[in-house]
Amino acid sequence: MNVGDAAQIDSRGLDALIGVLAGLGYDTLGPVVRDGAVMPGPVTGVADLPAGYHDRQAPGHYRLERGDDSTLFGWAVGPGSWKAEFFPPTQELWRATLDGEVTITEPELPSGPVAIVGARPCEVAALEVLDRVLGAGAVPDPHYGARREGAFVVTAECGTPASTCFCTSMGTGPHAVGGFDLALSELDDGDGHRFVVRVGTELGAEVLSRVPTGEASDSDLEARRHMLDAAEGAMTRVLPTDGLAALLARNLEHPQWDDVADRCLACGNCTLVCPTCFCSDVRDTSSLTGEVRRQRSWSSCFDLDHSYLHGGPVRPSTSSRYRQWLTHKLSTWWDQFGTSGCIGCGRCIAWCPVGIDLTAEVADIARSDGAVRAGAAPPGPSS
Ligand code: SF4
Ligand code: SF4
Numbered sequence: 001m002n003v004g005d006a007a008q009i010d011s012r013g014l015d016a017l018i019g020v021l022a023g024l025g026y027d028t029l030g031p032v033v034r035d036g037a038v039m040p041g042p043v044t045g046v047a048d049l050p051a052g053y054h055d056r057q058a059p060g061h062y063r064l065e066r067g068d069d070s071t072l073f074g075w076a077v078g079p080g081s082w083k084a085e086f087f088p089p090t091q092e093l094w095r096a097t098l099d100g101e102v103t104i105t106e107p108e109l110p111s112g113p114v115a116i117v118g119a120r121p122c123e124v125a126a127l128e129v130l131d132r133v134l135g136a137g138a139v140p141d142p143h144y145g146a147r148r149e150g151a152f153v154v155t156a157e158c159g160t161p162a163s164t165c166f167c168t169s170m171g172t173g174p175h176a177v178g179g180f181d182l183a184l185s186e187l188d189d190g191d192g193h194r195f196v197v198r199v200g201t202e203l204g205a206e207v208l209s210r211v212p213t214g215e216a217s218d219s220d221l222e223a224r225r226h227m228l229d230a231a232e233g234a235m236t237r238v239l240p241t242d243g244l245a246a247l248l249a250r251n252l253e254h255p256q257w258d259d260v261a262d263r264c265l266a267c268g269n270c271t272l273v274c275p276t277c278f279c280s281d282v283r284d285t286s287s288l289t290g291e292v293r294r295q296r297s298w299s300s301c302f303d304l305d306h307s308y309l310h311g312g313p314v315r316p317s318t319s320s321r322y323r324q325w326l327t328h329k330l331s332t333w334w335d336q337f338g339t340s341g342c343i344g345c346g347r348c349i350a351w352c353p354v355g356i357d358l359t360a361e362v363a364d365i366a367r368s369d370g371a372v373r374a375g376a377a378p379p380g381p382s383s
Pocket of ligand 2 (some may be wrong): 268
């Protein structure tokens with residue numbers, strides 16, 4: 001098979017694919033049910049995937065329910081993103097020991113390649129956003145690069161968006177357009193439970209050649225198109241993106257920032273679940289035995305300490321911290337990295353304890369500004 005070709009596999013074929021990846025030495029991860037949510041975790045076969053599970057999401061609400069069907073990807077996204085696999089919540093940078101003299105050692109970089117099976121197209125887009133932030137630039141993060149380089153990505157196109165999703169607005173889903181080695185589309189209709197597999201790279205073709213496949217028929221491809229059209233049609237949330245970066249840039253003193261601050265708890269949940277937020281903090285801890293460790297941990301622009309410069313925090317109010325988060329995501333990220341910082345997964349909406357919805361906050365600002373058109377293409381930085 002070649003790049004762009006499509007085949008068909010069933011659950012046994014997907015099981016074989018996961019086995020082939022493990023046999024090639026990949027540290028194979030996929031969606032698993034953990035703590036009442038769909039989360040990334042190690043998988044050794046289809047039996048580990050969340051068969052029959054479906055999520056219900058709304059502002060401040062996430063519930064996982066078990067149906068009597070056998071679909072494996074019948075949910076949208078869970079709280080845990082793939083970010084944690086490449087940019088861990090806590091990472092040791094070095095440790096120093098004192099034994100006559102000071103010795104500084106750095107941890108070994110992760111060696112084994114990782115394969116992720118079942119990442120949503122929006123989540124693949126999130127990894128590409130992180131590639132620009134952590135994997136590029138003057139000083140790329142070696143830990144991120146070591147894990148991300150050589151990662152094998154099997155995406156699962158989305159047929160079941162949650163009410164909190166808006167990937168169509170951000171141009172990141174529900175169909176997969178790039179960033180994957182193989183793309184699955186799960187079909188479960190009168191013709192049975194099966195997957196269309198599309199090849200994204202030569203490595204994907206090589207891996208798929210080791211898996212028993214059948215021909216993707218015209219009716220399979222038509223069923224895939226129908227699934228994706230239905231998913232797009234089911235997406236009720238919209239983030240009008242045409243001119244959005246400029247809209248926010250000219251509304252830094254809008255009263256909506258104080259309005260949202262009356263509701264926001266500054267808890268940072270939205271940043272922790274976000275697949276593109278990358279703020280971190282560095283702390284040193286010392287022991288009485290003469291060992292010092294420097295660790296990097298996820299941080300949040302909602303933390304008061306995060307903007308602490310000499311003399312105090314630059315952003316002391318909740319309104320200034322929420323404004324920083326939202327305007328960075330949707331406006332100044334373009335200036336820094338040439339893309340939006342939001343891929344429309346809706347996690348920050350579902351996992352905000354008070355149900356703050358960034359699409360609604362933007363809509364309120366846009367309403368009084370009147371300059372944004374719904375449904376237009378993503379903007380450049382100055383549009
Ligand atoms: S800002 Fe919200 S919707 Fe956008 S990528 Fe982050 S969690 Fe997802
Ligand atoms: S917007 Fe919601 S999740 Fe984010 S800091 Fe405020 S209360 Fe927490």
